[in-house]
Amino acid sequence: MGKITYKRLKGSQNMRQRLLLATLKSTPVLIEDIHADDTLPGLRPHEISLLRLFEKLTDDCLIEINETGTKLKYKPGIIVGGSHLVHDCGVSRAIGYFLEPLILLGLFARKTLVIILKGITNDSKDPSVDTFLSTTFPLLKRFGVPSEGLKLEIKSRGVSPHGGGEVHLTIPTVQHLTATMWTDEGMVKRIRGEAFTTRVSVQLGNEMIYAARGIFNRLLPDVYIASDYRKRSEAGNSPGYGISLVAETTSGCCISADTTVSYPRGDEEEDIEGEEKKELIPAADVGEKLASVLLEEIEKGGVVDSTHQGLLFLLCALCPKDVSKVRVGKLSPYGIETLREIRDFLDVQFVIKPDPSTGTVILKCWGSGMKNLSRKTT
Amino acid sequence: LVERASKKQNINLMQLVYGKSASTSNTSANEVKDDSENEESDEDEFFKPKGQRVKNSIEGLDGGNINTEDCSKSTKFSELKNWKEEEVYESIRDRFVTGDWSKGALRNQMSEAK
Known part of the structure; x- marks a missing residue:
């Protein structure tokens, strides 16, 4: 060897x-x-x-x-x-x-x-x-x-x-994969979401939904947030609640935001008990805050939210030898790190051009020609 | 401040991400840091947290903390605008179907022409 x-x-x-x-x-x-x-x-x-x-x-x-x-x-x-x-x-x-x-x-x-x-x-x-x-x-x-x-x-x-x-x-x-030209972000046509609770009162879920809707309703009537109340064995081992939201646009882009509130994982559990368990953020505030986060993601523009930038770039770079073009909002730190890793490993460098009129960034790249070699051809 | 930062960003986004030479890469790494931390004050050179001093001493492409957490989410809950205010939420009205469609379409045309 x-x-x-x-x-x-x-x-x-x-x-x-x-x-x-x-x-x-x-x-x-x-x-x-x-x-x-x-x-x-x-x-x-x-x-x-x-x-x-x-x-x-x-x-x-x-x-x-x-x-x-x-x-x-x-x-x-x-x-x-x-x-x-x-x-x-x-x-x-x-x-x-x-x-x-x-x-x-x-x-x-x-x-x-x-x-x-x-x-x-x-x-x-x-x-x-x-x-x-x-x-x-x-x-x-x-x-x-x-x-x-x-x-x-x-x-x-x-x-x-x-x-x-x-x-x-x-x-x-x-x-x-197939390369994609994806720069049309469209307009937000509906907002969907899901609120969940585990081992806490169902009421907290409703509070989150109510608060989030309150923010969106001035902008868009088509808002529906489902609820998912888990009980007993389906609810895991800890109490908590959270909400995830997604805005779908006319061109089929999805902009998401999510969060969860639960007790922190403590290495020093005695400490937490000594402090009589920290209070969690009230459910209504969580709904309102997360709705604001989503609106901020929408404001940034781009075909994906800041969380998905890294994945989007990876997908573009792993395409066959063809041009991909995507639009994102302000580059996130994670996105930038991913771009660097892509250059180091795949030798793919993106052409990054800012679009000052909208505050977005357009990235173009030539795929690395990645093919699935282990898969059987049919 | 934000405007200035965005202008800077426009000029050398490529450099900011990839770095060009040793000299520019150092500044670009700092700029990235600035971006994420909203430009921490430059004046107090004296009191720097341990991590930052280490960062400056390391030369190389990304001289930041090499053990930063691997995390794709970067939302900060503390820095949210008040979206209940009319001015704030009206500012993104055209990103929704309830807004002005022609303006929304213009947004895409303009950038596609480039």
Whole structure:
């Protein structure tokens, strides 16, 4: 066997994009200085869980972590996929953290991916599972992913700190993506959403819906927010409530926003109990705030919201050798980081042009010509 | 301040994202930082948090904190406008179907011509 040359990287930033792109391009990576200066150095639990997930989906991959966990060697294998897989995402990050790279990985797998993910379905840091259903999946369809195969079922919801949620995910495989010209953002024609409660009064859900509607109704009559009240085994292990909203435009773009309120996951649980449990933000305020967040996303413009910029750029870069053109609002920090990783791994550089009249940014790129090599041709 | 920042952004968005040479990349990395933190005051050079000093000492493309959290959401709940005010919500009226359709269409035409 020949000597493997590793791509050297530093720090835990953009770990997901790095691992994902390394796997898609079969580039071995060596990451050093992972949380090296922290009191508790080394990989975080969710990062390890992510590595385990990649290990599960691929064949012949090699993961080496040093004693303190500050150094990681990763040699990707072949993406296999497959059904009857189960993965416990833990409670340090929500399922959304894992779903973002998982979706792209699944598209380029050999077999259709069917996996059960357990953990936190909704939290304030990562996109909620509702957002994946309402916004991320339509975004994938734009790039030629067959809509019949994409499935995400929320079996039970779980919020921090103890999780207990479960979702069933199905991702079809594709031969290749299709490049898209997508600059028409359209006008918002309707707003949909879902409010959920777990282990708290149903009334809180109604309060959120009422407050959110109050903000939108001056602008648009077509607002419908469904409610999802989970009880007993379907409600996970912790009390919480949240809301996710999506604005659909006349040109088929989806702009989303979501949040969840629950008790923080504390490493120092005694502390929290000592302080007699911090008060949560009232439900009405949550609805009002999130509605404002959505309006702000709409104001920014672009065909996707700021959360989905990274995914959008990745999809563009993974297209066949063809031009993609997209419009986004102000570049988000995550979007910028993703652009950099794309250049480093795929050697795809975007042409970025601001559009001063609308305050948006237009990005063009020539796809990297990514093809699914492991999938059987029919 | 926002206007100035956006002007700066217009000029070198490409540089801001990718960086050109060692000298520009340092400034671009700082600008990105500025963007996300709304331009922290430049005057107090004396008191810098530990992370920032480390950032300045590291040379290279993205000299920021290398262990920043991997998170796609970047919404800040504290900096929201008051969307209940009429002026504020009327400002995006044309982004909705209830607004002026011709203006909405113009928005796309103008940018497509470019």
